[in-house]
Amino acid sequence: MNTSKQKRVIPATTMFDGDQARKGYALNKMCFSFNTAGNRAEFLEDKEAYCDKYGLNEQQKTAVLSLQVLDMLAAGGNAYYLAKLGGIFGLDMQDIGAQQTGMTKEAFKAKLIAAGN
């Protein structure tokens, strides 16, 4: 499932390209549905059933149910769509950043501030 023979490698970064878009379609479609409050409530009522309704594969379902952002990205999730899922759990971008970098939220926020110095 490679659309190009040679891909540019950027450290610790995945570009959301055709390969990712193909792989993550069901997951991103489920996250798109979270624009509607009723769908967010339905997801919270039975997360697994909601994942099944959108046809998530096992890798995607496991990543969603354990709320592991790096795993969701590996399963084709797109950052903007995953943010809608994160919002359901009240996670902000610093929570999500901290989780992905293995830092505490405070340390992640300090890193952001340090980038301005």
Place this chain on the structure above:
Amino acid sequence: MAKIVGGISVTHVPYIGRAIANNLQQDPYWKPFFDGFPPIHNWLAKVKPDVAVVIYNDHGLNFFLDKMPTFAVGAAAEYSNADEGWGIPTLPPYCGELDLSWHMIDSLVEEEFDITTCQEMLVDHAFTLPLELLWPNKKSCPLRTVPVCINTVQFPLPKPARCFKFGQAIGRAIESWDSDARVVVIGTGGLSHQLDGQRAGFINKEFDLMFMEKLITDPLWVTRYSIPDLVELTGTQGVELLNWLTTRGALLGEVAKVHSNYHIPISNTASGLLAMEAL
């Protein structure tokens, strides 16, 4: 013919919506960001635009990945904001400018930019928050608007040089519109930030400041970089600077800086603000 008064490029982080709703403009976290705007409000009061062409990227409100146009132009009498999933307040609808929309569509396609036209279009925070920041404390936005949406979500993205040319074609369309309207072009998003992956939190102050400077004096400078270069230099979402570049293209000739501001961080983002007057 219509006149382009200038262009304004500004960050569109959703978190700003919550700060506005909670009146946090003077809060120590937010003050360095909001303090960038009064000089631009004063300039807007002087140049009095009545139409805004807003160049932005949608984040999964109007466009899902089922259909993802590279360039899309709104052609609606009214544009509504809606729930994006994480609970920032929804803003009142925006008035369209149908004559300019269709003039731009005709003119862009004539120039071989085969854009997608949208007679219904929801507008997300990337459209609404910059207008709210530039025209604050109004019941609704006082300008008529034309949304122009660029795909910065699903790669491949349009190349920087293509975006600049697209902007120039937008500028020529506005200037050939038979109207006495005064038009401001607004580009939203950026600057450097990366939300996803182990490099989350990546910010590149040196590049951002150079980009802002070059946008005034030598806008083609950034076109030496490919999209992957820009991802590496500015982060996966830093590529939203394409909206800034398109805006600069629309200003056609020389510009003078009215005011700029740059502050790190707002949420995970290096926030930039740049107002340019068309000379």
